[in-house]
Every structure is written in C-alpha cells, then in structure tokens.
Amino acid sequence: MSRLATSSFDKTVRVWDADNTDYSLRTFTGHSASVMSLDFHPNKEDIICSCDSDGEVRSWSINNGSCLTCVKVFKGGATQMRFQPRKGKYLAAASEKAIYILDGETQHACRSPLQGHAKDIQSVCWDSAGDYLASVSEDAVRIWSFTSGQDGEFVNELNCSGNKFQTCVFHPAHPSLLVIGCYESLELWDIREKNAMTFNNAHDGLIAALAASSATGKVASVSHDRLVKLWK
Known part of the structure; x- marks a missing residue:
C-alpha cells in the first residue's frame, strides 16, 4: 500500500x-x-x-x-x-x-x-545517498558533509543575490544538483562544480515547496500562484 x-x-x-x-x-x-x-x-x-x-x-x-x-x-x-x-x-x-x-x-x-546561518532556516534536504545535507535560509544555502568521518562538516555556501531563497531539493537524476525555490524563480546550484544558474519566471509567486521523484527523474514545484509544475 x-x-x-x-x-x-x-x-x-x-x-x-x-x-x-x-x-x-x-x-x-x-x-x-x-x-x-x-x-x-x-x-x-x-x-x-x-x-x-x-x-x-x-x-x-x-x-x-x-x-x-x-x-x-x-x-x-x-x-x-x-x-x-x-x-x-x-x-x-x-x-x-x-x-x-x-x-x-x-x-x-x-x-x-x-x-552558521544569519537568518532562520526555512528548509532542509538530503541528497539521495545521504552524504550531504542542504539548509536554506532566505539569504543563504549551506551544504554539510556526512561522508565517512565528516558528519556535519560545513562544505560550502551560496549567498542570495537578491531573490530570497525559500525551499530546496536535490535533483533525482543529477545527484550534485541542488534545486532552490525562490520568489518566482528557481536557482540551480551544482555543489561539486560550484556553479549556479537562475531560471526566472518559473512561477508568478513564491515557490513554497519542492519535491523530487526518483521514479520519473522530475522535480515538482508548488507556488503561491496556486500552480504545481513539473521540471526535468
């Protein structure tokens, strides 16, 4: 069931x-x-x-x-x-x-x-292997390592460039890619390559939550614009 x-x-x-x-x-x-x-x-x-x-x-x-x-x-x-x-x-x-x-x-x-966060944390998520934990506040995302002998070690941080962060999930098909929900946009951050890019106009309101499906390899987003969207 x-x-x-x-x-x-x-x-x-x-x-x-x-x-x-x-x-x-x-x-x-x-x-x-x-x-x-x-x-x-x-x-x-x-x-x-x-x-x-x-x-x-x-x-x-x-x-x-x-x-x-x-x-x-x-x-x-x-x-x-x-x-x-x-x-x-x-x-x-x-x-x-x-x-x-x-x-x-x-x-x-x-x-x-x-x-290490300066503001209250809105969201946390693990990568699919349970090796890395991401934490999101409106001004920053922090990555913590839980690989062998490094349980809870701070690894890296991505600072907000103006569009406040809200939620996060690791992409099910790309394990090192963190998807971050913001106000109207999605931020994609490769935590290994340390590259980030922004998808503007993803929604017409705050992206309140994200979910990933390992079965389909897709990410779902839900927003205050009353829409749910699926992303590859």
Missing part, C-alpha cells in the same frame, strides 16, 4: 492510503502544539516522525497506532525535519538558525547543532 502523511495546526498527524484518501488510516494525537513537519523512516515503513512548534519530536508506529518516543529537542519550534536517506542513521531538524542532528532511532541529539 502506498501511504502519504499530513501534519496540521490542529496538533495531529494523519496517515492516508494514497490510492483512497476518503478517510485516514491513522490519526495520531499527543502533540501539544501545531505539528510543523514529518517524515517516514527510510528503512522502517512502520515508523513516522513528527515535530511541533513547541520543540517536541515524536516517533509513531503506523501498524499499532502508538507513540514510540517523545523528546523535547528545541527551545523554539522546528520548521522542517528529514531522515537521512537509505541509512536512516540521522534525523535533521531545523529550528531557528540551527540544524539539530538527531539519532534516527531515539531522536536524541547526536552532536552540537550545526550553526
């Missing part, structure tokens, strides 16, 4: 059958504040994690409908969190100007937070 999950300001997490969204398969309650982000564990399809605006991270079992862990991680709320692909060793969660690297099983902090 293909599943999708949603989080809400109503403090719940819901899991749905992607082929039949008439009703939710599970509704998880327990968060005391708005649930800001969630992600499925890459290796354990039964596990989903969520974080709220009060700094609490919870993991849930989809099969039995129970809360597995509940950890107060941040003083402030989290904006987004993502499991490390393939490995699931780490869970990266952005809160204000820092990225917290949590243990994928216990959700406890593995190290001191990754810092």
Whole structure:
C-alpha cells in the first residue's frame, strides 16, 4: 500500500492510503502544539516522525497506532525535519538558525547543532545517498558533509543575490544538483562544480515547496500562484 502523511495546526498527524484518501488510516494525537513537519523512516515503513512548534519530536508506529518516543529537542519550534536517506542513521531538524542532528532511532541529539546561518532556516534536504545535507535560509544555502568521518562538516555556501531563497531539493537524476525555490524563480546550484544558474519566471509567486521523484527523474514545484509544475 502506498501511504502519504499530513501534519496540521490542529496538533495531529494523519496517515492516508494514497490510492483512497476518503478517510485516514491513522490519526495520531499527543502533540501539544501545531505539528510543523514529518517524515517516514527510510528503512522502517512502520515508523513516522513528527515535530511541533513547541520543540517536541515524536516517533509513531503506523501498524499499532502508538507513540514510540517523545523528546523535547528545541527551545523554539522546528520548521522542517528529514531522515537521512537509505541509512536512516540521522534525523535533521531545523529550528531557528540551527540544524539539530538527531539519532534516527531515539531522536536524541547526536552532536552540537550545526550553526552558521544569519537568518532562520526555512528548509532542509538530503541528497539521495545521504552524504550531504542542504539548509536554506532566505539569504543563504549551506551544504554539510556526512561522508565517512565528516558528519556535519560545513562544505560550502551560496549567498542570495537578491531573490530570497525559500525551499530546496536535490535533483533525482543529477545527484550534485541542488534545486532552490525562490520568489518566482528557481536557482540551480551544482555543489561539486560550484556553479549556479537562475531560471526566472518559473512561477508568478513564491515557490513554497519542492519535491523530487526518483521514479520519473522530475522535480515538482508548488507556488503561491496556486500552480504545481513539473521540471526535468
């Protein structure tokens, strides 16, 4: 069964059958504040994690409908969190100007937070191998390495040239290419070659979110102009 999950300001997490969204398969309650982000564990399809605006991270079992862990991680709320692909060793969660690297099983902090952003972080994403993590604030994108022996080492930074950054995703067909959503435009940054180019007029409003499909090799963008677009 293909599943999708949603989080809400109503403090719940819901899991749905992607082929039949008439009703939710599970509704998880327990968060005391708005649930800001969630992600499925890459290796354990039964596990989903969520974080709220009060700094609490919870993991849930989809099969039995129970809360597995509940950890107060941040003083402030989290904006987004993502499991490390393939490995699931780490869970990266952005809160204000820092990225917290949590243990994928216990959700406890593995190290001191990754810092360096001057403004609040809007989005985080991993490359498909789980070797690099990108973090986006409106004025900068930073890349962190999680290759052998370099867990959380700062690698490079791309500064905004005027069009504020909002969200990011690594291209599914070009592993070193980071796609950055901005106001009306898309920025493409090759993190290895350190080259960047801009696609203007990609949307008529802020690009709020991006998603990548490894099955099709395409990237989807959604904007405040009420459109969803697919890109090669």
